[in-house]
Amino acid sequence: MSWILDPIISLINYVPDVSQDSRPIPCAALQTLRLENTVITTATHIPGDKVLIKVPGSCSGAALVTASICRVHFIVNTTSTSRVHAEAWLPDEWYGRFLGVGNRGVGGCIDYDMIDYGSSLHFAAVGSDNGHDGNDDPSFAEPEVVNDFAFRAVHVEAVIGKQIVEAYYGRPHSKSYYLGCSTGGRQGIQAALRYPEDFDGILAGAPAVDWNHLMGWMVMLGIYIGAPNAATSPSVILFELWEVVAAEIMKQCDALDGVEDGIITEPDDCHFKPSVLLCSQDKTTDCLTEPQIAALEKIYQPLLGSKKELLYPRYDPGTAVMGGWLLYFRGDIMPMSDIWYKTVVLKDPNFDFSNFNLSTIALAEKVNPGGISTFDGDLSAFKKRGGKLITYHGRADTGIASGISKRYYNLVAETMGMRNLDSFYRLFLVPGMSHCMGGRGAAYFGQFGFETNAVNTTRGNILLALVDWVENGAAPDTIVGTAYDGTQRSHCRFPQKSVWDGEKFNCQV
Numbered sequence: 001m002s003w004i005l006d007p008i009i010s011l012i013n014y015v016p017d018v019s020q021d022s023r024p025i026p027c028a029a030l031q032t033l034r035l036e037n038t039v040i041t042t043a044t045h046i047p048g049d050k051v052l053i054k055v056p057g058s059c060s061g062a063a064l065v066t067a068s069i070c071r072v073h074f075i076v077n078t079t080s081t082s083r084v085h086a087e088a089w090l091p092d093e094w095y096g097r098f099l100g101v102g103n104r105g106v107g108g109c110i111d112y113d114m115i116d117y118g119s120s121l122h123f124a125a126v127g128s129d130n131g132h133d134g135n136d137d138p139s140f141a142e143p144e145v146v147n148d149f150a151f152r153a154v155h156v157e158a159v160i161g162k163q164i165v166e167a168y169y170g171r172p173h174s175k176s177y178y179l180g181c182s183t184g185g186r187q188g189i190q191a192a193l194r195y196p197e198d199f200d201g202i203l204a205g206a207p208a209v210d211w212n213h214l215m216g217w218m219v220m221l222g223i224y225i226g227a228p229n230a231a232t233s234p235s236v237i238l239f240e241l242w243e244v245v246a247a248e249i250m251k252q253c254d255a256l257d258g259v260e261d262g263i264i265t266e267p268d269d270c271h272f273k274p275s276v277l278l279c280s281q282d283k284t285t286d287c288l289t290e291p292q293i294a295a296l297e298k299i300y301q302p303l304l305g306s307k308k309e310l311l312y313p314r315y316d317p318g319t320a321v322m323g324g325w326l327l328y329f330r331g332d333i334m335p336m337s338d339i340w341y342k343t344v345v346l347k348d349p350n351f352d353f354s355n356f357n358l359s360t361i362a363l364a365e366k367v368n369p370g371g372i373s374t375f376d377g378d379l380s381a382f383k384k385r386g387g388k389l390i391t392y393h394g395r396a397d398t399g400i401a402s403g404i405s406k407r408y409y410n411l412v413a414e415t416m417g418m419r420n421l422d423s424f425y426r427l428f429l430v431p432g433m434s435h436c437m438g439g440r441g442a443a444y445f446g447q448f449g450f451e452t453n454a455v456n457t458t459r460g461n462i463l464l465a466l467v468d469w470v471e472n473g474a475a476p477d478t479i480v481g482t483a484y485d486g487t488q489r490s491h492c493r494f495p496q497k498s499v500w501d502g503e504k505f506n507c508q509v
């Protein structure tokens with residue numbers, strides 16, 4: 001029935017569902033369910049088979065339904081001034097598992113792709129709008145709305161979602177999981193920190209942890225090339241020149257890993273020297289001026305604070321070849337950090353980013369709206385309850401420097417006094433992958449639902465690998481990714497490195 005992975009997920013132990021007819025209540029009857037602070041607005045059975053449906057909110061307008069589901073839309077009033085809109089997609093063929101999914105960017109959109117993916121893999125999947133509608137909702141100025149965004153929406157979808165699941169199927173879920181990337185990755189780490197009982201297994205991709213410094217770093221990347229006055233700035237680097245920069249980075253660093261394939265396996269080994277691109281009397285095209293060279297040197301250095309302390313890791317070299325400049329180097333302030341500073345941190349819609357500096361970043365970290373930082377290394381409660389955490393990060397990430405995932409891993413190790421976190425927390429680094437997906441690397445491994453060329457095993461699908469770890473104790477050593485051209489590569493778990501032996505890449509300590 002379902003279009004992916006049925007034979008594989010059935011290899012993992014599960015309790016077969018009761019038939020639809022013997023369920024305690026039909027789908028539509030869920031509308032009469034009474035839950036705390038919750039209104040169930042609609043409950044409709046959808047036969048699936050890739051039906052396109054209309055969805056509420058200002059984000060997408062439509063969503064695809066792959067599996068046959070009971071679709072439940074509900075609203076949870078989290079306080080008198082905040083509410084979370086959410087949907088539960090309850091598949092006819094349920095394997096007993098619960099799945100909460102996260103959001104992207106500044107949230108505000110139910111991630112229908114993710115809940116469709118989850119329900120097509122026979123999870124009862126729940127996602128929310130993260131407490132506000134769309135990415136520029138003015139209600140974001142309300143502190144309780146920020147609290148929903150920072151920590152509460154995913155907790156609410158877990159608590160209320162699990163009750164809806166139990167009412168519909170007549171029995172509670174067996175295991176609970178979480179799936180998200182970027183902002184969704186941060187939400188997953190936040191769940192492990194704040195609500196360790198909510199999920200047995202958490203898959204948190206490219207997590208936007210250390211949020212306040214991430215937002216500040218995004219602004220600084222724009223400022224380095226002249227934002228917000230890029231039109232008159234000598235350091236602005238136009239689109240065509242980024243092509244030149246990208247080619248030079250590959251020239252200097254592609255072969256460091258032993259193979260010239262357009263992928264820099266370990267960007268930390270790449271010490272890109274932009275000065276070779278300096279214009280001269282002999283070289284007047286495809287070259288850069290001194291202010292442009294100076295801007296590049298800043299972009300590829302870590303962001304340091306006023307006492308030279310590390311605030312945020314550097315932009316990964318090799319990312320420019322992925323079109324990274326389109327995100328941060330267009331000459332403006334990244335819209336996401338523009339909203340965050342003006343609406344949430346400074347509460348000043350007229351703030352002039354010409355006045356942005358390290359003290360603005362320090363202020364944001366001090367205010368820490370909603371406790372959003374998500375940079376606490378104490379996962380002991382999550383570990384103690386038997387939770388398993390998998391994170392992954394592309395090494396050519398256009399949005400979030402991959403160094404932050406190494407840094408968070410090391411923070412947890414240091415905080416918990418453990419040299420090796422393998423028993424409950426594994427980080428997989430993905431060479432050549434962009435933000436959460438895409439890129440030249442072997443970037444298809446089941447982290448999203450639309451990857452039909454992922455390898456159909458619990459080692460080729462990272463969500464199934466997590467299930468296998470939680471339910472069978474089979475921890476993943478590597479994750480096999482597939483590239484767009486069908487080639488495959490095993491992704492190593494940190495701190496192992498991916499090393500070329502002359503014929504293939506191997507994971508080595």
Ligand SMILES: [Ca+2]
Nearest residue numbers: 254259261263
């Ligand atoms: Ca290479």
